[in-house]
Amino acid sequence: MxxxxxxxxxxxxxxxxxxxxxxxxxxxxxxxxxxxxxxxxxxxxxxxxxxxxxxxxxxxxxxxxxxxxxxxxxxxxxxxxxxxxxxxxxxxxxxxxxxxxxxxxxxxxxxxxxxxxxxxVGAIAMTEPNTGSDLQAVRTRARAEGDELVINGSKTFISNGASCDLALVVCKTGDSGKGAQDISLVIVEKEREGFSRSQPLEKIGLHAQDTSMLFFDDCRVPAENVLGGVQGQGFYQLMHDLAWERIIGAVGFQCQAEAALDHTIEYTRTRMVFGKPVLDFQNSRFTLAQLKTEIQIGRSWIDSCMALLLRGELTAEAAAVAKYWTAELSSRVVDACLQLHGGNGYMTEYPIARLYLDTRGNRIWGGTNEIMKEIIARTL
The missing domain is CATH 1.10.540.10 (Acyl-CoA dehydrogenase/oxidase, N-terminal domain)
Known part of the structure; x- marks a missing residue:
């Protein structure tokens, strides 16, 4: 490397x-x-x-x-x-x-x-059951009533949802019809009446990571709980910080790919088939050589993006490229590495099987890879 x-x-x-x-x-x-x-x-x-x-x-x-x-x-x-x-x-x-x-x-x-x-513990409540990645289409509403906001709606797929002490909730606070200008981020504390959450959701992978639904039924919070104190800024606040969310996600996806390669090299060195290690077969060596090359490409891009971020020069496009590439990379690498484990790769006692379960969501959260392609395509 x-x-x-x-x-x-x-x-x-x-x-x-x-x-x-x-x-x-x-x-x-x-x-x-x-x-x-x-x-x-x-x-x-x-x-x-x-x-x-x-x-x-x-x-x-x-x-x-x-x-x-x-x-x-x-x-x-x-x-x-x-x-x-x-x-x-x-x-x-x-x-x-x-x-x-x-x-x-x-x-x-x-x-x-x-x-x-x-x-x-903090959670950010963006996604709703029927809106997916379209943040401007949120239905959760925070209605002004005196010096309070009354929140009604629901959120799903919320990380830290069941254990959070505060949720930063994406709400519609206006009726201008201009989409982004009607969105605010509102802090909701766990003890607020009308705020409830589901038990952790059953997921394919990431089993130790609490993911839940949140519900708001006439949940009252002080109007001063709007992030920054001014309504209508939520969409712009979200867009400004999404680049960091996608980069830190890409950092993790990249490391999952690297871990899969490390586990598989170690496994194929010791696993004997037809009297010799799996790594001694040309197919194994060529597969691992290709994966190592693709992983290095991802590593170089992620490091360059972090250098840009430290200088305040990271663009939304570069972050989208990082998220898209590493999410695809992690899935592709883990799948190929599992194949080299043979039947053992399907057993959850092996790290590669758990990686297989954990990486499938990478192409979905943080903005789906289809959304990443759209962001990149806008710069063509």
Whole structure:
């Protein structure tokens, strides 16, 4: 592989600390979390205490004040380790960044210290049962009534939904008929009357990652809970930060592909067929050589996108390319690697089988790959 030049010695030290945390506090227990369909709250708090939950949050709110490469390092490590339950940490980070970038000072003071410490978990509620990726078509409505908003509607496929302490809810707050100008993001706390959630949904994969439905039945919140204090800004807030969501997703997808390759090289070196290792067959070597090449292409693109992000130059198109390529790559690599495992690849005791289950959704969430193609096509 081509040497990576993004990281300093501080990033390398942080990576080693992340690996120790995963080895000691996550990997031995992840199978149980998959049965429980959630990550225990004490793990959130431990990650917060170690500065791993939100490493790039500013010191003024209790964060480590690091650059976003530290977020990247942690995402790479837990995804390479197969700890897909921690994807909820990434969603939590998205919510924290929305509050940091667009919230009022009161909203920042109220939530960011607790989110950094892992004592409050965040969720972002975009998708609805009948709207999919079309955020302008949301039906969840927040109606003004005095100094309150009354919310009615439902959301689905919400990461951290069952365990969140606050949900950042995409609502329709206006009736101008201009779509984007009628959308707001509203903070809803877990204790609000009229706010309820389903049990974690049954999914093909990502079993340790809490995904639920949210329901709002005349749920009342203060009007000041609108993110930033001004209605009608939600769509623009979402669009501005979606590039980061897609890049951090692509970071994880890339690492899933790399993990699949690593597991398969190790497996084919020791698995004997017709008296010799599977790796000694030309078909195996050529397949793995092709996958390694495609993985390196993805790695180079992701690293270049992160360099652009650090300079404030990452475009929506580049992020869409990253999300699209790595989502397709992870599925393609895992499928080919599972084939090289033979029948064992279908057994969930092998990491490749769990990767097969976990990667299929990559082409759907964070905006479907069809939406990514549309974003890219607009620049032609």
């Amino acid at each position: 081509i040497p990576r030049t993004l990281f300093s010695t501080e990033h390398d030290e942080f990576r080693r600390a992340c690996r120790r945390f995963l080895e000691q506090q996550v990997n031995p227990f992840h199978a149980q979390w998959e049965k429980d369909k959630c990550v225990p709250r004490e793990v959130w708090r431990m990650a917060g205490e170690m500065g791993m939950l939100l490493p790039s949050m500013p010191e003024e709110y209790g964060g480590p004040g690091a650059d976003r490469l530290f977020d990247m390092v942690f995402a790479e490590e837990f995804m390479h380790a197969g700890a897909s339950g921690l994807i909820g940490f990434g969603v939590h980070g998205l919510v924290a960044n929305y509050i940091l970038n667009y919230g009022t000072e009161a909203q920042k003071q109220a939530w960011l210290p607790k989110m950094i410490a892992g004592t409050a």
